[in-house]
Amino acid sequence: MGLFQKIKEGLLKTHHKLAHEIKRIVTASPKLTVGSLEELDAALIAADLGTAMTAQIVAAVKQSYETQGRAGLDVFAIARAEVERSLATARAELRRPAEGLTVVSIVGVNGTGKTTTAAKLAHLVQSRGQKALLAACDTFRAAAVEQLKLWGERLHVPVIAGAHGADPASVAHDAVTAALARQADYLFVDTAGRLHTKHNLMQELQKVHRVMQKKMPGAPHETLLVLDASTGMNALVQARAFHKAVPLTGLIVTKLDGTSKGGMVIAIQRELGLPVKFIGLGEKPDDLQPFDAQQFARALFEED
Numbered sequence: 001m002g003l004f005q006k007i008k009e010g011l012l013k014t015h016h017k018l019a020h021e022i023k024r025i026v027t028a029s030p031k032l033t034v035g036s037l038e039e040l041d042a043a044l045i046a047a048d049l050g051t052a053m054t055a056q057i058v059a060a061v062k063q064s065y066e067t068q069g070r071a072g073l074d075v076f077a078i079a080r081a082e083v084e085r086s087l088a089t090a091r092a093e094l095r096r097p098a099e100g101l102t103v104v105s106i107v108g109v110n111g112t113g114k115t116t117t118a119a120k121l122a123h124l125v126q127s128r129g130q131k132a133l134l135a136a137c138d139t140f141r142a143a144a145v146e147q148l149k150l151w152g153e154r155l156h157v158p159v160i161a162g163a164h165g166a167d168p169a170s171v172a173h174d175a176v177t178a179a180l181a182r183q184a185d186y187l188f189v190d191t192a193g194r195l196h197t198k199h200n201l202m203q204e205l206q207k208v209h210r211v212m213q214k215k216m217p218g219a220p221h222e223t224l225l226v227l228d229a230s231t232g233m234n235a236l237v238q239a240r241a242f243h244k245a246v247p248l249t250g251l252i253v254t255k256l257d258g259t260s261k262g263g264m265v266i267a268i269q270r271e272l273g274l275p276v277k278f279i280g281l282g283e284k285p286d287d288l289q290p291f292d293a294q295q296f297a298r299a300l301f302e303e304d
Helices: 001-008 012-027 035-048 051-070 073-086 114-127 142-155 168-181 197-215 234-245 262-273 293-300
Strands: 102-107 132-137 159-161 186-191 222-228 250-254 276-280 288-290
Touching: 001 293, 012 035, 012 073, 012 293, 035 051, 051 073, 051 132, 073 262, 102 114, 102 132, 114 132, 114 142, 114 276, 114 293, 132 142, 132 168, 132 262, 142 222, 159 186, 159 197, 159 250, 168 186, 168 197, 168 222, 186 197, 222 234, 234 250, 234 262, 250 262, 262 293
Parallel strands: 102 186, 102 222, 132 159, 132 186, 222 250, 250 276
Antiparallel strands: 276 288
């Protein structure tokens, strides 16, 4: 299956809901009325595109109608173009220093799929012929360490782990040491899930980052926040809090295949200016895909 087909299938729920509403609004009247524009606004907001992106699309639709009339109005094409323009500046690829190891910290609240995402990222870089290691720094949830070890065995990626309840910063230190010694290209650090409102847990995450920085200046080179698409715009609150505690370099949006709130990808990137680097479209190792603005916009607003 090609990448576009994967994205299209992953966004099916969001797409169907949007396409149905847009068609209903456009065909309801031979003219584009104030009421039609208000309904379009509501449909886009309901798909969690956010107020800024919604206003941009509605304004473009209105302008097109005023200049070309009803005959030349293609709401799907307009929405597609506006979304693509808004997202196209994002750089989806993982950062790489000029040489040596790249340390990637995976952060987020509980239940977003961080552990699975860390393993899938390791699988992705290994499929490109690069060497990856995983660090099990979620030491207070025994199941997380075991889960990462199982993924490591399945994907043939070494996992650096400590004893249950070990200091996460100590495990991170050992993982950076091991990754440097083994001349790995990437180290993916699976951190403990934490509520963005818990100050002490945020401080612990900052400590993990400080320890890695001390061991290897510049680390972590990427801090990626994993967001569950089904939480919709609540993810924006999480993103703001994490970005304040540990400067984020990008976002990974998971579980897009199970939600009709796929528009939140656009809203959060627009609001925070952070690139969406990867999107999760299923359970398989290769279902984590680099974000492509053009294909995302097309999958979201392609007319059935």
